Amino acid sequence: MTRLQEIPWVEKVGLNEPAAQFRKRLQPPGRLNLYQLAWLRPLIESQWPQFLIRMLTLASFVFIIAGGLFGSLVGSHNIAIIFVWIAWWTALKLVFIPIGGRSWCSICPIPLPGDWLQQGGVLQTGRRRYGLNLRWPKRLRGSWMQSGGFLLIGLFSAVTLTDPQVTGWVLVALFGLAIGLSLVFEKRAFCTYLCPIGGFSGIYAQTSPVEVRIIDKEICIKHEVKSCYQACPWGVYPVAFRDNSACGLCMECLRACPSDNLALNVRPFGTDLGKPKTSTHLDETFLALVMLGSVVTFAAVFTGPWGWLKSAAFDIGSLPWFGYASAYLAINLLLLPAIFSMAVWAGQKFTGTWVSFKRAIATQAQVLLPLGLMAWIAFTVSFALPKLNLVLGVLNDPFGWGWHLLGISEIGRMVNMAGISMVFQVILLLVGLFWSASVSGKLSAKSEKKSSRLNLPVLAFCLIFTLTMLWLLVG
Amino acid sequence: MIDQTPLKKQLSHWWQWTLLSVLGLVVFFVPLPARATTPIDQIFHIDARRFEYDPAILKVNQGDRVTIELAATDVVHGLAIDGYNLETTADPGKTARLTFVADQPGTFRFRCTVTCGNMHPFMTGKLEVGQNSLLWRAIAFTGLVLIAGVWMGRK
Amino acid sequence: MKKEWLARGIVTLGLAIAVVIPAVGWWQQPQGIVVHAHMAETGGWTPENLTAEVGKPLHLRLTSDDVTHGFAVGRLDQPAVDVVPGEMTDITLVFDKPGKYTFYCTRWCSINHWRMRGTIEVTDPNIKAETAKPPLYVTLGLNIDAEHHTSAIPAQMPTAWRGALLNRAIPAEYTNRDFYLSHSPVDLWLALRSEPSFKDLTDQDVWDQVAWVWQSNTTTDEIQIGGELFAANCAACHGENGAGDGVFADQLAGDTGNANADTSMGAHTLRPADFTDPGHMLSTSPAHLQGKIIRGGMGTGMPYWGPIFTQDQTWALVAYLYTFQFNMEVLK
Secondary structure, eight states: OOSOOOOOTTOOSOTTOOHHHHHHHTSOTTOEEGGGOTTTHHHHHSHHHHHHHHHHHHHHHHHHHHHHHHSOSOGGGOHHHIIIIIIIHHHIIIIIHHHHSSTHHHHOSTTHHHHHHHHTSSSSOOSOOOOOOBOOOGGGOSSHHHHHHHHHHHHTHHHHTTOHHHHHHHHHHHHHHHHHHHHHBSSOHIIIIIOHHHHHHHHHHTTSSEEEEESOHHHHHHOSSOHHHHHOTTOOOGGGOSSSTTOOOOOHHHHHOTTOOEEEEEOOTTTTSSSOOOOOOOHHHHHHHHHHHHHHHHHHHHHSSOHHHHHHHHSTTSHHHHHHHHHHHIIIIIIHHHHHHHHHHHHHHHHTOOOOHHHHHHHHGGGHHHHHHHHHHHHHHHHHGGGTHHHHHHHHSTTSSSOOTTOOSOOOOOOOOHHHHHHHHHHHHHHHHHHHHHHHHHHHHHSSSSSOOOOHHHHHHHHHHHHHHHHHHHO | OOOOOOHHHHHHHHHHHHHHHHHHHHHHHOOOOOOOOOOOEEEEEEEEETTEEESOEEEEOTTOEEEEEEEESSSOEEEEETTTTEEEEEBBTBOEEEEEEOOSOEEEEEEOOSOOSTTGGGOEEEEEESOOHHHHHHHHHHHHHHHHHHHHHHO | OHHHHHHHHHHHHHHHHHHHHHHHHHHTOOSSEEEEEOOGGGTOEESOEEEEETTSOEEEEEEESSSOEEEEETTSOOOOEEEOBTOOEEEEEOOSSOEEEEEEOOSOOSTTGGGOEEEEEEEOSSSOOOOOOOOHHHHHTOOTTSOOOOSOOOSSOOBHHHHHHHOOOOOHHHHSHHHHHHSOHHHHHHHHHTOGGGTTSOHHHHHHHHHHHHHHTSOHHHHHHHHHHHHHHTHHHHOTTSSSOOTTHHHHOOTTTOTTOOOGGGOOOOOOOOTTOHHHHTTOOHHHHHHHHHHOOTTSSOOOOTTTSOHHHHHHHHHHHGGGTSBOOOOO
16 A cells, blocks of 8 residues: 555556467466456556455444443443454454465554655645655564564453453554554554464465466566555565565555566465475464464363463463463473474484574474364364354444344354254364375475485474364364 | 485375375274263262362262252352253352253263352363263374374475 | 455445444444343443433443343342353342442352442432341340350151140240240250140150241241242352252351362451251251351351342241251141
């Protein structure tokens, strides 16, 4: 949304490119370029459809905050709790991420006021722009703070997920933080470095069947201006995309490219996974482990039969809560990283391969992503599905003030879906394990050595995680 | 590029997949060893408080006639069993009774049905009727799925 | 430029709708005073004191902010309604007589559930409020806080129909209602025991007669009403079987040095009375019980029901309490 230059759309053909080659180029091999579909293109090329959807999410966001702060104190009858933690969360986990990767980011209302202030206008850049446009400090880069944010949510989750006022204030705080950061730093600093949702959407986006990529590198090399980079609100460089984790699918670069060299591709699931990593940054690994540790903890606390654990998680400030907090942090900060690192090390030792330890960890961490995504979907199914009837209730009476917007006077109990739900959760976990195992297989097949043995300890880690989740959800 | 994979290797791949599929069918259909038990009457007294049931895990055999006495000890609570379509509500001082025949095997969650505070949506317990065949089959499948996944990745 | 202004307009419109809908909804609420229910520990009823006029309907909109509550008005012929968390219950009250009415919670919501009460001051410009008559125990001069016990207890539970079967004429002074109200069962037993015409009867037989006299002062309907009142209001502390072992009993046992004593609300509470204890119960007269029920226990944790129950309801409850000591079945 920021820095959109008015590109003259006449200049659609690439420099010195014959027409036939142009047409062939636009559908890259093994991909379906949605941007070239005649019926879809106008909807993406024009800013209005996306803008209108964003206005809907923005207005809903404000309405939900009002509900949280002023509506009924009873969570199950307040639109803030039901819409944020049941409706939107389910949509995020079951639709937005598996199918679209970081697609929620493209319609998220939180960065919008910041974007508008930075560019001095809503749809067009204005003359008066606000913001200091500082570069984000190098020390704070990476997804470490996003992992930290997620851990923070986890510590207070029992109260945040159930108290409407707390949810309301958390949303206000995130909104204010995003706007504040936009006035100090360049681009969408909150989304890139702080937002926990962006964090896990990003890592799991590597499994998704949708991507934004350049089509022909040669054209980009010849292009001096790099309008895609100028247009991107996140300040990333689409030419250099290796995976989906940074791209918020906002389509600005597609609109800005004068050579139509950017594609919105449909591709096989998990295409980003299975390649050895060259970077030694461990922030994504840490986030992947935090997601695993958190889903196991939340499954135990929220869907388990252990009341003492729920009370411990809920009575913030009490001694049992400190026990819960310590255990939660120990699992995520110490236990899982240690076990996973040992598994990677042992795997390397047994197969006789040796790459830099950090690189090996970062590479093997990809194995955790499909399983983590499926485990989160299964967990969401287990706690949200029985409560979907509450969504109807809050659409009827968002504030718990006795309204009847939909004309319903009594919300019936949810149709009994327990049996199907359990089977569905099992299938999800099995699909996740299958997929993670295939990523592991792919990685081992790509290793340099002839013998190409499997990293069994990492597979064992995945197996134990799957069995734990099965026992918690279905046992 | 002509596919130069030796015929032997192609056949062995085919063999591996067939074996996996057969094992999968076995896991899916083979009945679990059932301990033949005569159905008895079982009574459970459950104390309900915010936000737990005590006891929270009930174990019965398939066919037993189960009576649950629900005693609320602080506020009004309810109890509904997933998959059995049963529900009851108990006020403190008024023990509620629920009687049913546990004809369906498996593990069923039961939940509180009366808003009793913040963590009410997560107030749950488990009813274990006979063997949890879904869990056992799922565990068996994890092994098969792991092997299948690795083969798939290495192709 | 036009595009930009249109976009800004849409933004403003969207935000306006998001804010206006709740604001309008708040102002346009259906007629009625909104009353929020909380557990007593976190505020009870808000507002707590209402006013009304005789003959003018009072519209209330009730909602709960935490758990399931109920709403009823003492001494008013209006069925109780549930006050459900997150939902609004509309109720309209009409008062015929002026006075200070007490509204109260009818679904147990914590150990201090009975403290969840408020008042409705009903005025009538024409009539002056009736002065209340003192309850019976005051007229009789009973000290309802005094320790009392009897060792003259029956070997088995006395049975009313057995007493009836004995078919012995009991002097009229013992069977009238005034005697019943002002004397305890053991008083009657001692009186009958010393009656010369009953010399041949065993102690147990005389107890059966006492049970029969007790039964003849009540009806099965009255006992049924008393039973329902007991289950809804008393069982949570006194136990469903009257043995003083209800779900809150342990938390109330204060003076015995119990660490779980509820000392909230500045009270030193006692374990609830055991109605199945013959030594205690048989030495209690109906007037004594009525007094305890109406007045409460002076900080022992026993609520006062004076503003809540009508006279008839209180006597029904008293009659029911004796069923823990006497078998008052009516044989067909």
